[in-house]
Amino acid sequence: MRSVLFWILALAAVGSSLTMITRSKPVHSAIAFLGTLVSLAGLFLLLYAQFVAILQIVIYAGAILVLFLFVIMLLHARSGEGSVEKLRLQRPLAIVLSLALLAGVSFLFLQAGLSEAPTPAAGMGTAEEVGKTLFDHFILPFEVASVLLLAGILGAVVLSKKESWS
Template identity: 40%
Template structure:
């Protein structure tokens, strides 16, 4: 049963990924990326991570995709890529090197012992467990994250201000 859910979700995730790269229209790309993110959220549920499932849907599928769609439509960037590539040999080379990278990663990752999944402990991945780790073991990174978000906000505002001054 679990394996069937995994197989279907994995296929959906891969279809979303391939279609995202192949779509000519950037709006379609963003929507296929949404499909991919949602499939990964389902996989998080299979891996007993309900908190990350919710975060994935809210932050990635909600906020980030909406931001992408806003910018794509604001810039009118959904039209086709016209004209030939500046580097003619780039696309076939990228394809070959990408497949070579995939083969290398698979050989390395699947050769070593990965260990069978242990039996899930009671309450593993629950919000309480994550919060306890977040506020004890990972307290310093958690606070640094607050600084990072502040820096991002200031950065976006500064970019916008400079643009307005020039115009």
């Protein structure tokens, strides 16, 4: 049962990712990305990480991707088709970067060895456990990340206020 679900979700994730990078309309890409996010949330569920799965949807699908769509629609309201602005070195750069990513990921896999994934403990991904781990083990990175986000918000405020100052 679990491996069947895993294969369905994994294929859906890879398929929608491929769709995302091959569409010409940005809105279609964004919707394909939504598919990727939802399949990833399903994979988290298979690992008993309910809380992480829900957060994946609430934050990525519910906030970030909606803002993407927002920008796409405001910029290319009529067709949703971007006038594709190509950087000069876009293609070679993309190939180099994705090869580097592939190398890094395969290095990690080969180092760890391809073995059967251990079955996670059932209570591992609940809200309680995630909260405890976050505020116990990872309290420093957690707080640093929040300061970083605050800086981002302040930056946005300052940038949008710029005109009224002069």
